[in-house]
Amino acid sequence: MLSYRHSYHAGNHADVLKHLVQVTILDYLLQKDKPLCYHDSHAGAGLYSLGSEHAQKTAEYQQGIGRLWQYQPTSAPLARYLALIKNLNPDNSLAFYPGSPKIAALMLRPQDTIQATELHPSDYPILQSQFARRRRSRIENIDAYAGFKAMLPPLDKRGLVLLDPPYELKTEYTDLVAGLSEAYRRFPQATYAIWYPVIERPAVEAFISAIVATGIKNQLRIEYCPCPDKAGFGMSGSGMLVINPPYTLADSMREALNELAPLLAEPTPATPEAARLLWQVSQLVGE
Numbered sequence: 553m554l555s556y557r558h559s560y561h562a563g564n565h566a567d568v569l570k571h572l573v574q575v576t577i578l579d580y581l582l583q584k585d586k587p588l589c590y591h592d593s594h595a596g597a598g599l600y601s602l603g604s605e606h607a608q609k610t611a612e613y614q615q616g617i618g619r620l621w622q623y624q625p626t627s628a629p630l631a632r633y634l635a636l637i638k639n640l641n642p643d644n645s646l647a648f649y650p651g652s653p654k655i656a657a658l659m660l661r662p663q664d665t666i667q668a669t670e671l672h673p674s675d676y677p678i679l680q681s682q683f684a685r686r687r688r689s690r691i692e693n694i695d696a697y698a699g700f701k702a703m704l705p706p707l708d709k710r711g712l713v714l715l716d717p718p719y720e721l722k723t724e725y726t727d728l729v730a731g732l733s734e735a736y737r738r739f740p741q742a743t744y745a746i747w748y749p750v751i752e753r754p755a756v757e758a759f760i761s762a763i764v765a766t767g768i769k770n771q772l773r774i775e776y777c778p779c780p781d782k783a784g785f786g787m788s789g790s791g792m793l794v795i796n797p798p799y800t801l802a803d804s805m806r807e808a809l810n811e812l813a814p815l816l817a818e819p820t821p822a823t824p825e826a827a828r829l830l831w832q833v834s835q836l837v838g839e
């Protein structure tokens with residue numbers, strides 16, 4: 553049943569977008585001294601070797617972080633994200649890529665809490681071992697949505713909840729909408745970041761409409777498709793739907809995506825106008 557392994561995909565263009573948004577949100581939340589809680593519902597293994605058999609088999613990272621990691625960015629969000637990747641690879645060769653819980657661990661302070669759920673029997677122990685010595689962490693081998701019921705709301709009254717299912721089954725879309733509603737009911741002050749793939753355009757729009765229809769306010773859509781539409785035959789891009797985004801997030805992402813869009817695009821856009829068509833940042837529901 554659990555066939556998805558993120559080790560085949562770590563560092564691809566979808567991870568770049570997801571983690572760029574994650575880092576930018578956490579950076580904002582970290583401006584205040586008050587402790588925060590980071591909750592990762594589909595956490596993966598936490599750290600990925602790009603020399604592994606899995607990563608080498610697909611080589612997806614080569615069209616993602618592989619193209620970027622030595623680039624000198626001008627926008628602050630892209631600079632912050634790339635600095636994390638460079639710090640993890642001090643030897644001037646790209647050997648490791650951090651997953652979302654590892655990024656949180658690299659950024660958060662001792663007073664902040666990290667919660668994560670991961671179901672896969674092989675990935676969970678790898679993840680868990682990285683947090684064995686961190687206080688204020690709770691890493692569970694349970695279903696994401698059982699995790700919301702068991703762990704939310706946290707003691708800290710603010711934070712980020714990342715929802716990043718593999719979407720291998722059609723039911724994962726409806727499960728996510730129901731799970732999000734439950735999490736939001738328990739922890740409405742949090743920022744929520746929901747990753748989604750762009751595979752078939754009508755299915756994407758139906759999914760976005762279902763999240764809008766929850767009635768949850770303040771929803772921001774951030775999407776980037778570096779490849780042309782493959783009409784259902786693969787992922788052309790991905791998006792992050794962010795609930796309760798920091799008020800600075802939309803502008804930060806416009807600046808970052810303007811710079812990022814041509815760098816990962818396949819084929820390279822002929823003009824800045826063509827690159828501009830690859831991404832969108834739009835407020836779906838007001839505050």
Ligand SMILES: C[S@@+](CC[C@H](N)C(=O)[O-])C[C@H]1O[C@@H](n2cnc3c(N)ncnc32)[C@H](O)[C@@H]1O
Nearest residue numbers: 558594595596651652670671672695696716718
């Ligand atoms: C896309 S990967 C996560 C990647 C990770 N968030 C990152 O950015 O580094 C999705 C993960 O969800 C796990 N998973 C699938 N269904 C799950 C469920 N119902 N509850 C918890 N984890 C689940 C998979 O085993 C997989 O590791």
